[in-house]
Amino acid sequence: GQQVMQIPQYQHVQEGEDFTTYCNSSTTLSNIQWYKQRPGGHPVFLIQLVKSGEVKKQKRLTFQFGEAKKNSSLHITATQTTDVGTYFCAGFGNQFYFGTGTSLTVIP
């Protein structure tokens, strides 16, 4: 079956350092979404990417969708303690497949 994997599973960074999480699908996706889940909370939608090679920015967050529409990345510049949480990608094939998530810890 379709799988969506994310790496790394955990990442600890010093406040101010950059952070990147990578999302890889075993099959081509029609679109990809990113969500953030704070500890003890629920996933919150961040963004959707649809086009091959698409790049979108939200302040310090940069999202990319690969040319083959099988991978995606989320890059955070100059992390802050408010960035703490687990970041999930979700690829849409015939249903939503959530990635395994990357848990980000920011050390003040």
Add this chain to the structure above:
Amino acid sequence: NAGVMQNPRHLVRRRGQEARLRCSPMKGHSHVYWYRQLPEEGLKFMVYLQKENIIDESGMPKERFSAEFPKEGPSILRIQQVVRGDSAAYFCASSGAYEQYFGPGTRLTVT
């Protein structure tokens, strides 16, 4: 505009009992998704429903689990004869255009 509502937020059941989890989607949304999340793990898709229809239940265990989304009222995820392995957070989400809006989840503990 109320968001996605789930109740109860916490549910404790003994092995063999039934668990009923409720989800009210955002106003105007007619698509509901249920996910299960084990501690320290990602979200696992269970079922996708529209009003009075199950669209995709490929993620649902074949036995003991069922879901419905009636014409009136909330969507219900029902787990019969719960076992310890059913302990998890169960999230529902509703969607309008494309993004999913998640509820706060129901934390089920089976003792």
